[in-house]
Amino acid sequence: MKLIVITTDSFFQDEAKAINTLFKEGLRVLHLRKPHSKQEALSLLLEQIKTQYLNRIVLHDHFELVNKYQLKGYHLNQRNNNPKEKHTDQTISRSCHRFEELQENDAYDYLFLSPIFNSLSKPGYKKAFTEEELLRAKKANWIHEKVYALGGITPSNCSLVQKYGFGGIAVLGYLWSNYKEDKDLSQLIHRFQKLQQIEEAL
Incomplete structure (x- = not known):
């Protein structure tokens, strides 16, 4: 099971240090998402x-x-749905919130489907699908190795993610919520390493 880390939607002090640390620890893909930021x-x-x-x-x-x-x-979403001068070695991914969107997958290297569980980073943002719906989507091959589960992902529910047929996980709240408050780099690394173990095991 592949792992992608998504940044918080706002900047915080020493964020680059934390990101460099995760890369040093072996992070392969980081989605840099700052929807309200200026280019500078x-x-x-x-x-x-x-x-x-x-x-x-x-x-x-x-x-x-x-x-x-x-x-x-590039990661496409409602704000930005057209990449600029894509090179052949660059990836294109997309956010999806309905099963129907997953069927339009030929142009993308991978897709996010969310929220699979109750969000950790957005209080009140509840899961969008029942277990029965997710299993039916797997059977219909709407959920497959190119689809990543997003929303409320923790080490404790990754076995369910695998059961539903996802090829990977995209993690935000589990990794960053505490770090934004306590800036404990050792605990951030510890949480990331737990995710790495799951990535290798599943």
């Missing part, structure tokens, strides 16, 4: 990421920065 602020964060890690970063906004910094790719 996003550039400032990217300037603080070590050069050897930039090709592991996917952007959700300000797509003109993808080629400027030689990033990994």
